[in-house]
Amino acid sequence: MANGQKTKGKTHEQYNLLAGRFDRLIDWNERLRISNFFIRLLREHNAKKILDMSTGTGPDSIALCKKGFEVVSLDGSLDMIERAKINAERYGVKLRTVVADWRTIGNVFCTQFEGAICLGNSFTHLEHREREEVVKQVRGLLVQNGVFIADYRNYSRLSRGLPIRLEDGGYYTGKGAEMKAELRDGLVVQSYIFDDGAKFTLSFKPVFIDEAIAEFESSGFVVRIFSDRRKGYKKNASFYQLEGKAN
Numbered sequence: 001m002a003n004g005q006k007t008k009g010k011t012h013e014q015y016n017l018l019a020g021r022f023d024r025l026i027d028w029n030e031r032l033r034i035s036n037f038f039i040r041l042l043r044e045h046n047a048k049k050i051l052d053m054s055t056g057t058g059p060d061s062i063a064l065c066k067k068g069f070e071v072v073s074l075d076g077s078l079d080m081i082e083r084a085k086i087n088a089e090r091y092g093v094k095l096r097t098v099v100a101d102w103r104t105i106g107n108v109f110c111t112q113f114e115g116a117i118c119l120g121n122s123f124t125h126l127e128h129r130e131r132e133e134v135v136k137q138v139r140g141l142l143v144q145n146g147v148f149i150a151d152y153r154n155y156s157r158l159s160r161g162l163p164i165r166l167e168d169g170g171y172y173t174g175k176g177a178e179m180k181a182e183l184r185d186g187l188v189v190q191s192y193i194f195d196d197g198a199k200f201t202l203s204f205k206p207v208f209i210d211e212a213i214a215e216f217e218s219s220g221f222v223v224r225i226f227s228d229r230r231k232g233y234k235k236n237a238s239f240y241q242l243e244g245k246a247n
């Protein structure tokens with residue numbers, strides 16, 4: 001399924017550059033353990049055919065494949081997808097991959113899914129209007145009663161003087177890099193310093209959770225919120241998880 005083409009755009013180019021080092025951010029045993037939370041949610045909804053929208057180097061796709069889900073693994077970065085395939089081989093599974101941009105995701109498939117996931121704070125790379133449009137397209141890719149799960153770092157912590165650390169939320173507990181996040185002129189500037197000295201900076205508009213909930217609801221999803229994978233809203237959580245059920 002991989003089309004082998006590099007997508008254009010700043011974020012894709014940045015992730016193509018990051019791909020060789022991205023796994024240094026991840027402690028795979030810990031990350032696969034966290035995937036169990038999402039697996040439980042998907043099973044609650046009887047969702048077996050899943051679209052992983054932000055495959056990255058593959059942790060969630062691999063965890064789902066290992067548990068017998070039927071997964072299609074999409075990402076805008078060809079180099080991240082290539083890493084994911086190598087990791088999948090290490091874990092004894094084969095991924096069905098697609099390189100595509102979320103902004104055109106509605107045109108990519110001629111099939112529907114029972115679930116879609118967008119994890120690891122990925123959605124933050126789009127701005128509100130774009131996310132709104134993409135969530136609508138994702139709704140169109142899901143069967144009735146399908147489920148869409150996305151997660152978001154809680155950037156409102158920064159405006160209250162609370163730190164954001166790489167390892168918060170348990171997704172990125174690898175020991176191969178440090179991360180600093182700060183607010184500059186309304187943008188989050190997130191810098192990674194890797195243990196081999198390489199530095200990367202990503203900057204984007206922070207997603208606030210009310211905005212994310214509204215994006216889901218305006219596309220016809222019934223939303224449940226989790227704070228650090230526990231039911232309900234907590235102001236100082238590190239990560240929020242949103243589960244949208246398609247009506």
Ligand SMILES: C[S@@+](CC[C@H](N)C(=O)[O-])C[C@H]1O[C@@H](n2cnc3c(N)ncnc32)[C@H](O)[C@@H]1O
Pocket residue numbers: 011012015053054055056057058059060074075076077080100101102103118119120121122125171
């Ligand atoms: C923070 S990484 C998370 C990867 C993985 N989900 C994880 O948790 O490790 C974000 C991923 O989203 C992908 N991405 C960002 N913007 C995208 C877009 N507009 N279309 C498709 N993929 C995108 C990046 O290429 C990257 O692999």
